[in-house]
Amino acid sequence: MTPMTEVEGRRVVLSNLEKVLYPATGFTKGELLHYYATTAGALLPHLRDRAVSFLRYPDGPDGQVFFAKNVPPGTPEWVTTAEVPRSEGPSRMVLVQDLASLVWAANLVTEFHTHQWRVQAPEEADRLVLDLDPGPPATVVHCCEVALWLRERLAADGIEAYAKTAGSKGLHLLAAVRGGSSERASEYARSLAVEAERAMPRLVVHRMTRSLRPGKVFVDWSQNAARKTTATPYTLRAREEPLVSAPVTWEEVESCHTPAQLAFLPADMAPRLQDHGDLLSPLFAPAAPLP
Template structure:
């Protein structure tokens, strides 16, 4: 039988709690659900009013993974959904607005990915993101160097930047926009930043996705500002061999990073960090 748990008055089915999801550490689905329950206060505001894209990995990273934007079959009627415009026609997507919805979605074993806009104004961005992706043998250490340059460059335009790990190999630089801006304009601005970064740091940065250009350099991916694109939400766990999280970090940590291990955060690291720092990305929510 599938255990039913009551979460804030909603009945949520939680299944296969002993199933190992992250094989390198034996991290189970029950531990994954516990992680999301204990980080919900920080995570939920970053999900609120943003249509959710699911990257599901129900059998762990070595099993089938699939990306879905539409409302999954069997979604409870109390989970909020909304119609979202798409080039191929409108689609209905999930909004995670409360703890019961979060636990239902977490039970599907999903990475949480969200766009840079809110449901009341699709395609009108309220934040900017630059995804720094290192090409081997570069690591997050090189990403940190690029992130510090981007921080200064954004500050010159009066924009305050924040950082988080991707939870995979790289780093995300984020900024709140003072007013809603068409995603295409934000994308164009972000591309200008990426091109300027490559011009200034040619030994370190590439702004094009071309694989042959990327070894040993940091790809500054500006395209996630496009209205149709999504980025790993702060605090989401990632589909890797270990339960690594996309974790907000301080600029002091970025500046001091000399080893990738210093900016690798697992599920068990996040609650202590929240106790120490609170949500380092809270300023992005002060709309």
């Protein structure tokens, strides 16, 4: 018997609930579904109106991991889809607009990734993202130092930045922006990365070249490109442990001395949401113009 659940009047098929997805911690598929269902209030606004790329890992992070951008076969007819521009021509992608669609997508065992634009206006970037990626032996602690510099620099342009963990090893800075294309957002983000490297040459690199990255923080500005996506806030990541891409306070960024301080698991999220609400909710307020 395949378990079936009813979510807001929709029938959603669930499968393999006992399957252990993260052998390191014994975290099961049932627990993954429970996490997404209970975090939906904070997660859904960040997914709404954004085409979703699914990073699927149906057998856990050690199994096959693959990106699905087009609407997966077997998608229920009640799941919203939209035609979006892609370099190879328009394609149809999924929008996770409601709880039922979230539970259906979570059952595919999914890391959620979204663009920095909404389907209603693909030509306008409404998010700016800087992905701070530490090259070992650098860690998230070094990313925090860079994040604080970038926060000040963005504030000088009237842009308020918010931080979340990548859920892997780095940190993402997000800001709400308006009035510019993805190309303009990318150019602006690149200029910030170059400036950060100039200010902190021993700590920061703005180029992707692998050989430059050990011991430094790569400020990846390229995810502002229209075709690129970034891990959505609150998504679980396909890592050894079920780490969450978790919003963090600037106080937590300032006081980070060990990577463990900014590693969050599903069980951490309900108490954090109770204490802070969605720390990224200001992203939904009116945005600052892109310089």
